[in-house]
Amino acid sequence: MMKAVTKYAKKRVREVNKAVDFYTTTNATLLDDEKIAFIKEHDISTTVSFDGPREIQDAQRSFANGKGSYDVTVPKLKKLLEKCPGTLAHAVITGHTDPRLVQNALLEIGFMEVGVAPVSGSLSGNNLMETKPDRDLGGLLKLMEQEAETWIKHTKNKDSQFLKRFMLTSQLHHGLLSFAHNVKKRYPCGAGLRMVGVACTGDVYLCHRFVGMDAYKPGSVFDSDLDREKYHQSPLTFVEECRKCSARYSCGGGCKHDNLGSCGSVFKPSEDMCCLRRRQVELSAYVVCLLKLKYVPDPDRVRIFLK
Ligand code: SF4
Known part of the structure; x- marks a missing residue:
């Protein structure tokens, strides 16, 4: 199937002068x-x-x-x-x-x-919400805290070779880039917006993780349009937890499938994941502020060090 899809897609993009x-x-x-x-x-x-x-x-x-x-x-x-x-x-x-x-x-x-x-809430148990995910986020929190110190130490030393490798595994890398470049996320991902999951029947779902779940099927490739209006509004504007959250512009509202698996609604974020995201933002802010104030005078310099 992958061979057939690849061949077809390459042929079509040539015909319509696009890229894939x-x-x-x-x-x-x-x-x-x-x-x-x-x-x-x-x-x-x-x-x-x-x-x-x-x-x-x-x-x-x-x-x-x-x-x-x-x-x-x-x-x-x-x-x-x-x-x-x-x-x-x-x-x-x-x-x-x-x-x-x-x-x-x-x-x-x-x-x-x-x-x-x-592990996502949506992966535990055979049915969503049947079992709570077996996840303890303490290890990830500790890892991020250690990473913050590592970023500071190696950026101060201008050790670009180390940083080039380190950024490929760091949990803070995206947070740091967002701060350095003042990027604001208003959606957690493109599910239901610029990304969908298509089943072999032609049914279209919010993303690949929802395939087979009819409540999250905005339509089919055979329809002239998709019914996905309710996903167009940013969760940051109407989800109570997100509206006042300090991590909102870095998070965008949490993975819809994880929300559903952990809390029963695509718009209800899980507390433990929110805790992790807030810490990620705090630590990214800590690193960027410290480097900007003491060692890096402008954001362009941060960009150079992070590349
Ligand atoms: S961390 Fe939680 S509360 Fe904050 S924006 Fe993300 S999902 Fe919403």
Whole structure:
């Protein structure tokens, strides 16, 4: 299917004089030389879902027969990274797992860019809201606090080589850039706006995570328009928690699917995630203010150091 879609999309963009980019997310268990060559040939930006050290990966991502996927997947990842070194890793943190342990394991495999995120409420249990997510955000909070000090120390030392690598794994990187460039987010992401999820039936959902959930289906590719008016208004204007939140312009209102899974409504943010986002903003502000006041006289200089 990916081959057919890629071929068709490339043909169509030529016909209508537009451009197209391809992205995919994979658990990499079925990768082989042919698929890696295809990814490389079509310049497909790839994210691999992989949760870090063997014991965590095997516990969180096992095959249907119960066997862990670490040993099968790692050699394939190494081949992929050899051909496509810019491949991203995305790890899910559950329970009390130390995020640094996960980051280090992924860097050791050969990834340069690593993102870690707490397990989403929408992923726990078979039904949304049935089980609360098993997530303890203490480890991520601690990691961000350490990162703030690392940013300050290495920016003061003008260690650009270190910072170039560090920004690819840092939880504060986007927050710092937003502060340095005064960027304000009014939506958490493009779900239902400039991004949708399309099922093989042609039904259109808010995003790929909602596929199959009829309450979040604004229409179909066969309709002349989509019914998505209610998603056009920024959550920052009508969600009570967000209207007065100090992190609102950095967050934009929280992932709709996580909100639904944790609190039962796409417009009801979960407290623990809000706590994490507020700390992220506080720490980013702390770093940028300190550097601006004491070491970096203008925002352009910050940009140079962060590049
Ligand atoms: S952190 Fe929570 S309350 Fe604040 S804007 Fe984001 S979702 Fe809304």
